Every structure is written in structure tokens, then in C-alpha cells.
Amino acid sequence: MLNHLHDFSSIVRALDQHFSISVTGRDSIILYVNDRFCTLCKYEQEEIIGQKHSLFDSGLHPDDYFDEMWHMLERGQVWQSELHNRAKDESIYSIHATVVPI
Numbered sequence: 001m002l003n004h005l006h007d008f009s010s011i012v013r014a015l016d017q018h019f020s021i022s023v024t025g026r027d028s029i030i031l032y033v034n035d036r037f038c039t040l041c042k043y044e045q046e047e048i049i050g051q052k053h054s055l056f057d058s059g060l061h062p063d064d065y066f067d068e069m070w071h072m073l074e075r076g077q078v079w080q081s082e083l084h085n086r087a088k089d090e091s092i093y094s095i096h097a098t099v100v101p102i
Helices: 002-018 035-041 067-074
Strands: 022-024 030-033 079-086 092-099
Touching: 002 035, 035 092, 067 079
Parallel strands: none
Antiparallel strands: 022 030, 079 092
């Protein structure tokens, strides 16, 4: 069992180092972001935690763009899409997002 916990910890560490990760509650409030996420959006972790993802709204997506995402998540499905977000310095960056309901 301890070996499995060590393996799981190693997997989590590898994912955290190579992917931009955020954890959001059902109320859309950001609960966690990793360093790679902060590097992309140019905010400090403390500036992001407790905010909504609308903080990064680029204005480039139609108003109903995220409706499909929420419907899929409510059904327990994974949503994937290209997102264009706005960083703290107002620059636009694109990511391929995978949103998984947990």
C-alpha cells in the first residue's frame, strides 16, 4: 500500500510540474492553482485563490461559450476546448483546456 501511495505522489508531482492546473469548486471559485498556471496568467497564487475564472476573461468567446462546459460537467462528462485567456498584463494567451468534474 505504501508503495502505491508513493507512486501516486510521484504521479501528482509529475503532473503538477508539467501542466497548468487549477481546481475550482462547484460555485466557480478557484481553490488551487499551481506554479505553471501562475506563470501563464502572470498572477500570483494569492491574487487568484478565491476568485472566479472570469478573472481571465479575454472577451474573445461568445457569451454562451461556457454553457456547454457546465452542462457536460453537470452530467459527469469531461469538457475539452481551446481557450483564449487574458493575463494580468492584459496579454492574451491560448491554452487547450481539459475540465474534469470530481
